[in-house]
Amino acid sequence: MAGAAGRLDTRHIHIVALFVQKYGGTSVGSTERIKNVARRIAKFRAAGHQVVVVVSAMSGETNRLIALAREFQAIPHPRELDVMVSTGEQVSVALLSMALIDRGAKAKSYTGAQVRILTDNAYTKARILRIDEERLRTDLKEGCVVVVAGFQGVDENGNITTLGRGGSDTTAVALAAALGADECQIYTDVDGVYTTDPRIVPEAHRLSTVTFEEMLEMASLGSKVLQIRSVEFAGKYKVKLRVLSSFEEEGQGTLITFEEDKDMERAIISGIAFNRDEAKITVLGVPDRPGIAYQILGPVADANIDVDMIIQNVGHDGMTDFSFTINRNEFERTMDILKNQVQPHIGARGVVGGNRIAKVSIVGVGMRSHVGIASKMFRTLAEEGINIQMISTSEIKISVVVDEKYMELAVRVLHKVFELDQPS
């Protein structure tokens, strides 16, 4: 199956490949850990593979730099913040290169500007436009491990930019795309994507593969293994993406695939995601007329509040109820906006909400071709006496909002009923 070339075990079939490997802040969080990463990379080189490494700042460093900047400006100037924060990765690439050189490997570090990773000029959240990869190819041909600073780039005027939190994943995927790498390996502190959080369900197990779309749903639902933008990027450029643990020697991690695997009997449901950082708000007795959704959510968006689920059912007598969820931290502020700006303006009957809720979702490409998944989910929850407050569905996901106190129970029973308790 796909991904075999990316296996760590090259004893039997020796396929020389080009890997882009990304190591996050925790993986390079100390001298010992950086040396450990160097040892791991050296093994790949010894097997004849070409390796491009993307590293983040040592864990804690980015926050330290941001805190320092805030001593100067409550909201640090974005251009200057990027100049400063980008030093975190610059230190990491130099240290990892030294560690590699000290092991006898050839290695060379690059900042984003040196590569150069061209971005737009949206400081602190720039997007990659192009990568000049020719120098890296030359280094690779010369047997060099290329160590690239993640999370950063340079705009066309030479200003330093950063891609925003988690941007190192995007750097890795973009480099893999530009270089036509055989696999992009994201090393992190978990050994792959799980059916759900093992802290809640001890029987949760690692998925050997997950589809791109499932991964997107899992990530946006809070699985947080990969930055969502990097997964989109990988999908767009068909980069083979694997999530692995940097602390385990032999793990195969989870491969993210971009086509439904027709040869395999897939599980219908791949995982159970959950999120307890949300709050729900319902505007009651809303006139059921065109433009009403915009009139409700416009002021919320103007206040820079992100809305997650949005639900509007069919109305009665020209009236309807309009519900949505937001981050729990924005609950009071959003209630304020709705009560003071929206309700009088649109003539709604009332605004109610609650911040003691949780969202639980079942995710799986298999549900496309299977009926009865939703009813199975709802019945299971009903049997446990869990009331469903809101429902939202997509092609490969069903999300429900329940009282927060039932979240763990809901995740456990759904994990069991969809047969995720045993490895498939």
Next chain:
Amino acid sequence: MAGAAGRLDTRHIHIVALFVQKYGGTSVGSTERIKNVARRIAKFRAAGHQVVVVVSAMSGETNRLIALAREFQAIPHPRELDVMVSTGEQVSVALLSMALIDRGAKAKSYTGAQVRILTDNAYTKARILRIDEERLRTDLKEGCVVVVAGFQGVDENGNITTLGRGGSDTTAVALAAALGADECQIYTDVDGVYTTDPRIVPEAHRLSTVTFEEMLEMASLGSKVLQIRSVEFAGKYKVKLRVLSSFEEEGQGTLITFEEDKDMERAIISGIAFNRDEAKITVLGVPDRPGIAYQILGPVADANIDVDMIIQNVGHDGMTDFSFTINRNEFERTMDILKNQVQPHIGARGVVGGNRIAKVSIVGVGMRSHVGIASKMFRTLAEEGINIQMISTSEIKISVVVDEKYMELAVRVLHKVFELDQPS
């Protein structure tokens, strides 16, 4: 006189000027100090001056980074060390720019690579080849304070380089030369160049001017106010250079001049320098023949030991004595080399040495045109019972080696006898 344009006091004559100001690690050693520097620069801007600022890393930061690198390689790879160490100034320029912007000033930071400050590729001790100053000019015209990272540049292949310790002074002088600045102001933790160290002679006072050549002699003799290379650079490009305190508001510092000031009645001697970090070695009974100096000092240079004073007197009967001084830390190693490699090879009678010595020098361009300075120095020391072990002279300097225990006494009596105790 020269330098009036550079005065802080612009109340009486308003001359709009372009200043390059350099602030060292101590001056930007904390949040408060960086804010203080921003306040100072804002005053210059408010007076209508254009300001380019060069900053070092916050004090301690460069050492912290080097120590971190050494956890990976005993001798860190020079290219990677430069990538890493250069982040120190990168953080400083961003912070100072934020502090300026927070005060309402326009400011923009630049790394050495961004400017770009083109250097050769001698990592950790690169030399500046050229500065592309056009972007800085544009920023200055737009009323921007340009904040440039000191100590760093980029080679023609885009590799990050550093200029070596104290290189920020050189960056400042090179920028001043490239921009044709009216004055290059080096802010430091002392308020100028003194006649000698006030800790030894309380009557020592600040010189309002010192010539380039005097400064060179004072710096190399251990006054350590400015990096010697930056002074040479300033001389070569006729940059008006002023040393000032970043902790005092109204000081005029010391202006370094490049021509003997013919209008002024100058003091004959400008200062008394001293150095107790040396050791002396004498090779006795050396055959007085061509090439002997090389045969003695070649093996010393091969061991990377710097030699300071070198003295060889006329010989007798085909034999002579050959003496030199070295850093005290190298004393044992140098004695070893001479006894085991040099002495048997050249057939010298013996090797003797001592590391309890100090070098005391009087410096002044005035001595060129005055006779009797040397004899006055020697007589003064003799009257105090201080035996002179070695003598070396240049056009504007006379250095003597004495027993270390007499160093302070020698400095004090010379400071008095050459009338440096009162401001001229």
